[in-house]
Amino acid sequence: MTEDDLSQLLHASATAVLRDRGLDVSVLPDRVTVERPRNPEHGDYATNLAMQVAKKAGTNPRELAGWLAETVGAADGVSEATVAGPGFLNIRLTADAQNELIATVLDQGHAFGRGDSLTGERINLEFVSANPTGPVHLGGARWAAVGDSLGRVLEAQGAAVTREYYFNDHGAQIDRYARSLEAAALGTPTPENGYAGDYIDDIAAKVVACHPGILELPEEKRVEAFRADGVELMFAHIKRTLHEFGSDFDVFTHEDEMHTDGLVDRCVAQLKESGNLYEADGAWWLKSTDYGDDKDRVVIKSDGNTAYIAGDIAYIKHKFDRGFTLAIYMLGADHHGYIGRLRAAAAALGYDPERIEVLIGQLVNLVSGGQKVRMSKRAGTVITLDDLVDAVGVDAARYSLVRSSVDTSIDLDLDLLTQASNENPVYYVQYAHARLSAIARSALELGLASADADSGTAPPPLNLGLLDHPREGDLVRTLGEFPAVVAAAASLREPHRVARYLEELAGTYHRFYGECRVLPMGDERPTDLHHARVALCAATRQVLANGLALVGVSAPERM
Template identity: 45%
Template sequence: MTPEELSAAISACLSQAVAAGEIAVEVPDTVRVERPKSREHGDWSTNIALQLGKKASMAPRDFAAMLVRRLSEVEGIGGVEIAGPGFLNITLDTAAAGELARTIVEAGENFGHNQALTGHVVNMEFVSANPTGPLHIGHTRWAALGDAIARVLRASGAQVTSEYYINDAGNQMNVFARSVYNRMHGLPVPDGGYPGEYIKELADIVLREAPQLAEQDEKTALPTLRELAYTAQLADIKSTLADFGVNFDVFFSESALHDGGAVADAVARLRAQGHIFDLEGAVWLRTTDFGDDKDRVLIRANGEPTYFAADAAYYLSKKDRGFSEKIYLLGADHHGYVNRLKAIAACAGDDKDKNIEVLIGQLISVNGAKLSKRAGNIIELRDLINWIGADALRYSLARYPADSPIALDPEQLKKNTNDNPVFYVQYAHARSFGASANAQAKGVTRASFDASLLTDPSENELLAVLGQFPSVVAGAAQSREPHRIARYLEQVAGAYHSWYAATRVTPLGDEPVQEVHHTRLWLNDATTQVLANGLSLLGVSAPERM
């Protein structure tokens, strides 16, 4: 019996009591069950009697006693006790608890998936680095965390589109192109230009594609050069992300907003909503009506649109594409964007508390990291991947809440010891995978299963932890906190290692294979599956050997 099945059983008992006239309350959609702090108090506990007792005009303990009578008749529940002012401590019978192992194995990759966010249509934008240089350490956290959030949302039933906003408009692209042109001709970096060996690499790529540019003056060469260098740099960004296990559904071009008239259209639409005013020749959006600290200019007095105008057009594009929920993942220096983005949503007629969510991530540092030889003044993501490894980097970045600063120790992350969290979890997967292979080589199979044989205390503990996985995934999705999954996987690994030390899947020496060994193989493989599923949600591999 899973926690979800137990929750449903409690809800059914409440509904039966209402139908029988024993109580008069509104039965909640879900009843929360959780693990008691002490296993002596049972497998699961619920405070539903405390929640509903007063609403039913009953003392919580009397309400609990009514539930005890009904729950005691539910198949799979071994016992129910009332504790304190009305808590219910529930113990499953051995067979019902053990049946979870078969449920997990048969569900396979789908175990942990839930419907908590079914019906939610989400656009999630993250990373969105300027296409004027390689990805660096500042983009690393959102690449790992954003992708993990998207995976967790999908596992909870949401329809998610991950999106990368390419800032390919504005003067920065001209400066970028002039930097490549100057390097191509042996000239100094232009004022405010981009240094680094990657500019030389881009110049070489451009010349291979269009050798005639070497003979052209800057004004003639720049349009073609800018496009070719931009394409090559964006390809490098996509390649680095792929090496990091991050693949976006959409790469959305800012310049397309300008070229397609979306910015002008956004201004017209917002004016029709009544939130635009004109002052000193400029066009303004009255964002202070919705919590911003000042009103924002959309069109300057010289007729040029601001970056904010593109932000507004981009938001409306997301809305027009059918995304009822828009999640923005921004860096630590973007706190000022929260209210202005929410104000855009409100000016567009959306609910700024429901239709848009802005997450701000804190900075990370990596001990001993060196500036990139290619980029000259940054620490490249590609270098971090080569140095630390994509798995260790992704797991470590997803292991902490977004709003907490992180200092990573690469030497620690490369250790094959239990105090390295990613190794600890991956080793548990490899160990369980190997245990299954060894057992099957000795004639232990999953041909039979008797859940009542899983009586060792370590088995009860492991089953209880495994059963929490769907609710952990749902909670991580609703809170946008994939670190909950990482910490949970470490609990699974600990429970598995304890079980592995206390019991045997494979008989010793010449001992015959018994029914308990076949049954334990199911539990072993259930653990393998949960670890693999959880690591997948973090974008981390589940190795078969280590």
């Protein structure tokens, strides 16, 4: 029985208990939260459901917990349900119910942990979207890892996810980039607010190599050539970097196209017609405060040029015209003000603003030798994704970026992330999988067929009831939490929950391994207990592999 199964049992039981007594069923949450007690003597799981809803339902917590104990305690797979304190419900499962989980994991294989809570949702997930004026920096690196992992988690709950990169190739920053390339090629100083670094020199040289006569062109044509080729070369580098990092995109949408194909003009006309755009001080303003924003926003400036939000407005229409039910934007720490303006823009266009979600990611710092690393060898001013991967590798970089909530700043210790030690979280998790893979190989050599987690079934006969050691119980219960962890990661948009769960599972496994001998020693003949423990190891290996896949990190067979 998984944690999800128990949550559903509690919900069904509470519904029946309240309905039979004429009490208000609507007070029940959609999902009943269950937890593992710190003291295992209290049971396998506990819930405070009665304390949450009793008063609203018209009864008291201990009375409701008592009714639940009677109903839940009689259910298949439940050994005991008791009331504790002011209304906690402690639940102990039967050995059979716990150990059925092992067979379930081996039967479902790669599908274990997946659900259907988001079936029918078509989600546009936009992340990274770095300007094509330089390599992907650390903030973009965080979104590359978290965004890709979030996409995997959402898909694991049945959503159809389109990963999209919004290519900011329109506006003043592109002009400065083109002028910076021109200056590098001419050997003149970098223009004010321009871009510098070895990568600028490299791209300028490549443009000149492709167009030997470019420096003799009139200034306007010369700058335009540097703009066109320079943007294309930078974008190719960004795509390659992200692909090598394991973050691939389904769609690349160009901001410039919003303007050149007339979509911005059509959106402006629609907003004027609906009365959501008004003229003041020679400019045109969006009535965004009518829709919850903190101020109205200029869309058409007094000089007749469009403000940046004009492209954002058109992009919202572009997304929803493609049939998405939800648009998730993943933006940097300096974009907090975008939450209100994007939702207001959606509402002004006639869309439900609840269909817009904005996730804000905080800063990432690199630390080496106890000191912050402040400058890139290639980019000149900022640390890049390429720098991070060069220092620690793809797996360590991705895992370390995913494992923390995006609303907190993080310091990545380069020295720690290159260590083969238990203090290195990615090593700790991957080593557990590698150790389990070694057990599987050895077990197969000994004729313990239950080691083969890839067979898709737990081969009989297995007496899983023999798994009665406390560390075995801990491991089985931890495996049972995985589907609920994935569901929560998807609903809360928090893939770091999967990484933290993997660390807990790895720790639980290592403690099991330290106390429970899995394989026979010397001339000892395999017993039913050996078969059962090998099956438990195979299930653990499968869940670790499934979780690592959700964070986009490899599950090594050997280390």
